Amino acid sequence: MAKEAANGENHSTTKPPPNPSPLRSAKFFQANMRILVTGGAGFIGSHLVDKLMENEKNEVIVVDNYFTGSKDNLRQWIGHPRFELIRHDVTEPLLIEVDQIYHLACPASPIFYKYNPVKTIKTNVIGTLNMLGLAKRVGARILLTSTSEVYGDPLVHPQDESYWGNVNPIGVRSCYDEGKRVAETLMFDYHRQHGIEIRIARIFNTYGPRMNIDDGRVVSNFIAQAIRDEPLTVQSPGTQTRSFCYVSDMVDGLIRLMQGNNTGPINIGNPGIVIPNCHRDDHNDVNTDLGFSHAGEFTMVELAENVKELINPKVEIISVENTPDDPRQRKPDITKAKELLGWEPKIKLREGLPLMEKDFRKRLGIHRTN
Numbered sequence: 588m589a590k591e592a593a594n595g596e597n598h599s600t601t602k603p604p605p606n607p608s609p610l611r612s613a614k615f616f617q618a619n620m621r622i623l624v625t626g627g628a629g630f631i632g633s634h635l636v637d638k639l640m641e642n643e644k645n646e647v648i649v650v651d652n653y654f655t656g657s658k659d660n661l662r663q664w665i666g667h668p669r670f671e672l673i674r675h676d677v678t679e680p681l682l683i684e685v686d687q688i689y690h691l692a693c694p695a696s697p698i699f700y701k702y703n704p705v706k707t708i709k710t711n712v713i714g715t716l717n718m719l720g721l722a723k724r725v726g727a728r729i730l731l732t733s734t735s736e737v738y739g740d741p742l743v744h745p746q747d748e749s750y751w752g753n754v755n756p757i758g759v760r761s762c763y764d765e766g767k768r769v770a771e772t773l774m775f776d777y778h779r780q781h782g783i784e785i786r787i788a789r790i791f792n793t794y795g796p797r798m799n800i801d802d803g804r805v806v807s808n809f810i811a812q813a814i815r816d817e818p819l820t821v822q823s824p825g826t827q828t829r830s831f832c833y834v835s836d837m838v839d840g841l842i843r844l845m846q847g848n849n850t851g852p853i854n855i856g857n858p859g860i861v862i863p864n865c866h867r868d869d870h871n872d873v874n875t876d877l878g879f880s881h882a883g884e885f886t887m888v889e890l891a892e893n894v895k896e897l898i899n900p901k902v903e904i905i906s907v908e909n910t911p912d913d914p915r916q917r918k919p920d921i922t923k924a925k926e927l928l929g930w931e932p933k934i935k936l937r938e939g940l941p942l943m944e945k946d947f948r949k950r951l952g953i954h955r956t957n
């Protein structure tokens with residue numbers, strides 16, 4: 588019987604998970620925790636690896652096909668005795684022995700996941716099936732990085748985990764959002780049917796150093812544009828909102844979820860703090876809405892204005908055409924993360940943007956002149 592609480596409920600299983608390796612209970616040999624990170628050469632994955640490697644009791648194995656990730660993100664660990672890097676596509680089976688699996692492998696930026704949509708859905712469905720098969724064979728606990736995109740173009744705001752979403756099943760984003768929805772279904776079916784220990788994080792927009800400069804997502808686009816003196820391209824109408832979480836907060840949330848007792852799904856993102864009657868003068872990163880402020884949800888025009896003010900006040904902001912099915916609003920309800928994981932984000936957007944600017948300037952070789 589699986590012990591974890593899913594959405595506060597218990598699910599019965601038909602079969603207990605396999606016993607852990609005898610090495611786990613060996614008297615004289617204390618094995619390290621072997622942790623697999625799929626997609627570990629990517630943006631969030633490589634920061635997660637950094638954090639996991641800080642613990643000397645962890646051995647970290649990364650598998651990645653380098654579609655959007657890069658060995659460069661892991662260069663400080665290559666050759667380290669507790670670290671292994673394997674070029675592998677998760678759509679193919681993987682036979683290794685591990686205790687935990689953080690399953691991140693999947694292109695996350697819309698321009699990359701739409702580039703080869705059939706491959707994206709294979710990665711989400713076959714890739715997740717393969718990782719669940721591995722978890723089942725070796726009795727590992729597995730965490731899936733799902734997404735706020737499972738809520739589609741949400742009709743409920745902010746989004747809590749009980750909301751089933753408003754998703755177009757045949758649209759250009761479906762390979763990703765429907766793919767992640769199937770991945771969540773597979774996780775719960777393996778949990779109920781085979782007793783696999785699962786964890787599901789629904790990640791909201793995350794930003795920080797190491798994002799690909801040409802990643803295509805909004806924060807990296809605006810920062811790269813501001814540094815290069817190019818106009819900031821706000822996709823119309825510009826009133827669509829997102830809530831942005833700094834990557835170190837995200838990694839902390841993922842590790843807490845993996846180590847805790849709740850299956851999730853649990854939203855991990857930065858909704859900001861709701862401060863009644865607070866105005867822009869009182870808080871730098873607060874957008875004022877009828878005297879009711881939320882410092883974490885930004886329209887794309889507001890995000891562009893923040894980037895302009897912080898990074899390059901001379902840069903122009905222009906409106907460009909949008910792509911179909913762009914969600915109009917997005918902000919997480921993180922009550923569950925607070926209550927069940929004791930987690931909430933610490934870094935505000937205006938603190939995170941300069942950290943990312945520093946990293947982008949270094950990689951672009953463009954110094955700040957003012």
Ligand SMILES: NC(=O)c1ccc[n+]([C@@H]2O[C@H](COP(=O)([O-])OP(=O)(O)OC[C@H]3O[C@@H](n4cnc5c(N)ncnc54)[C@H](O)[C@@H]3O)[C@@H](O)[C@H]2O)c1
Pocket residue numbers: 625626627628629630631632650651652653654655656657675676677678690691692693694695696710714732733734735789790791792793794
């Ligand atoms: N960054 C965000 O805002 C965000 C939001 C919601 C969910 N997520 C999820 O978090 C995870 C990581 O996202 P990210 O922002 O770090 O993206 P990313 O593109 O930087 O990282 C994804 C990694 O997966 C690898 N990959 C892709 N397909 C693969 C395959 N078939 N086999 C093996 N490796 C493969 C890529 O090469 C890359 O290293 C993804 O699952 C994504 O869906 C991210």
Ligand SMILES: O=c1ccn([C@@H]2O[C@H](COP(=O)(O)OP(=O)(O)O[C@H]3OC[C@@H](O)[C@H](O)[C@H]3O)[C@@H](O)[C@H]2O)c(=O)[nH]1
Pocket residue numbers: 695696697734735736790791792793803804805806808809820821822823827829887909910913914
């Ligand atoms: O240059 C740009 C890029 C994007 N945008 C806008 O910025 C908003 C955010 O777009 P992004 O491409 O950064 O990311 P999205 O929020 O659409 O999707 C993200 O959601 C959560 C994760 O699963 C993924 O990382 C990604 O799919 C959209 O409204 C988009 O229209 C711009 O205004 N200008």
